[in-house]
Amino acid sequence: MYQSAYRNQYQQQDVMSASPLRLVIMTYDLAIRSCEQQDFAKAVKTISALRDALDMDYPEASLGLFRLYQWCLECIRQGDYKSAAATLGELRGAWVATEEKIAARRNEIPAMPAAPTYSTSFGNILT
Secondary structure (H helix, E strand, O other): OHHHHHHHHHHHHHHHOOOHHHHHHHHHHHHHHHHHOOOHHHHHHHHHHHHHOOOOOOHHHHHHHHHHHHHHHHHHHOOOHHHHHHHHHHHHHHHHHHHHHHHHHHHHOOOOOOOOOOOHHHHHHHO
16 A cells, blocks of 8 residues: 555656656556556557647647557557557657657757856846
């Protein structure tokens, strides 16, 4: 009982501190796991959440993803969880690669030089 409570607390903390990109990957994980367990309701709910979160202001990217999510939903409705999971796995891999590239770029950015020291009277103007 206590393990479950601690696990739930950890998962909640993990979600609350995650970046938007990490949340997308976590949603893919849940969708894939739902397909592997053939949990119709959870699979439909998570894939629908991914679809509904698309930013349609960028139709070049979002329209393709929308169609893939719709296809995955149709596969699930037909009981073909394996095809849906495979497609979601490929998409998840692309998001993970994107996350890794972003992390690598952050590491390449040179450190900012130390802020110059100002007299205390200058600091008083800002406060």
